[in-house]
Amino acid sequence: MQVFNNTSKVIITCNKRLAPYLSQEVEELGFENIRVFPTRVELNASLNDCIKLNLNLHCASQILYSIKSFQAQNGDDLYREIASIAWEEIIDFNGYVSVNSNVTNETITTPLFANLKVKDGIADRIKARKGLRPNSGPDLHKTVIHLYWQDTQAEVFIDTSGETLAKHAYRKHPGKAPMLEALASGVIYSLKWDRQTPFINPMCGSGTLAIEAALIATGRKPGLFRMNYGFMHILGYQEEVFFEERRQLKARIDKTKKIKIIASDISEEAIELARKNAKTAGVDTLIDFFVQDFRKTPIEPSPGVIVFNPEYGDRLGVHSKLELVYKAMGDFMKQSCRGYMGYIFTGNPELAKKIGLRASRKIEFYNGRLDCRLLEYELYEGSKR
Structure with a gap:
């Protein structure tokens, strides 16, 4: 699965009422917004494009790259659909995976149950192909998978950002009641x-x-202050793409x-x-x-x-x-x-x-x-x- 070069739906999230400014940033980078919602912008892009987006956007929170959308009535359906994805081509069996979700489904009383089903589907699929299960937990410093599940419609994404982009990493001393x-x-x-x-x-x-x-x-971009993103922990990542983008960030500073x-x-x-x-x-x-x-x-x-x-x-x-x-x-x-x-x-x-x-x-x-x-x-x- 060549996710770094394949174009897919990408959702860029933001805090409420920041979408107009986020949309403007995305367009200035040369991308076309398909739809703009109150808390997100939708476009088509590759994972390599997501590297550029992660490093350049001031107003974004997370950049989500769609892997698969499907119908799921309950947890069993969810597990089956997740386990059908070729995760062994996306996640290293020696890696670390965290899952978060946005779930509204009548059979699910807590998102933690849905997260567990996704983790199990990923780990069982990789173990069946590679003989080992990747580690998992709540930390967002390596591979992050996001589940969106509304009623019976579900979609699973790679969270290419990991830790939120809304914090720009230079503010080591926040002070009292700081503005994000x-x-x-x-x-x-x-x-x-x-x-x-x-x-x-x-x-x-x-x-x-x-x-x-x-x-x-x-012209200084937030990507100048950060050296770890979710996309770095996906199989097929080429660090030269990241460092070339950072070089361009530095070159564009006035x-x-x-x-x-x-x-x-x-x-x-x-x-x-x-x-x-x-x-x-x-x-x-x-x-x-x-x-x-x-x-x-x-x-x-x-x-x-x-x-x-x-x-x-x-x-x-x-x-x-x-x-x-x-x-x-x-x-x-x-x-x-x-x-x-x-x-x-x-x-x-x-x-x-x-x-x-x-x-x-x-x-x-x-x-x-x-x-x-x-x-x-x-x-x-x-x-x-």
């Missing part, structure tokens, strides 16, 4: 920012928004780009973490960090963008104090950021009312399970007229 890197990328893509003018990020926390802005502006990115936070600890994360990401020389109240953040001449990601009041801070903070953010943008596009990312609509500015756009995101908005403000030099 894939979400931060989606936020950057949604801004009216030309990646040339200043990017200002007060309340930067551990620096994720500022770092992602620097990465995107200079090392001459001059861009002003400023990140500030009142917490000295947060700024220290942000500096470390930026250094790991290779963009520490592109970001000016300041320990200070957001109202003292230096603002470059307009135009530019200023992006806040304040506390929402659900996990951190005190609500009454945050009302004053939100009002102060609005006052600061109105008085000190004229000519800029202003943005505030929040999951608290009541606090958002305290900003005191009329949003020109309200862009929908989810931060985990929390329904959030990125509020956009046009900060005119004079009157709007």
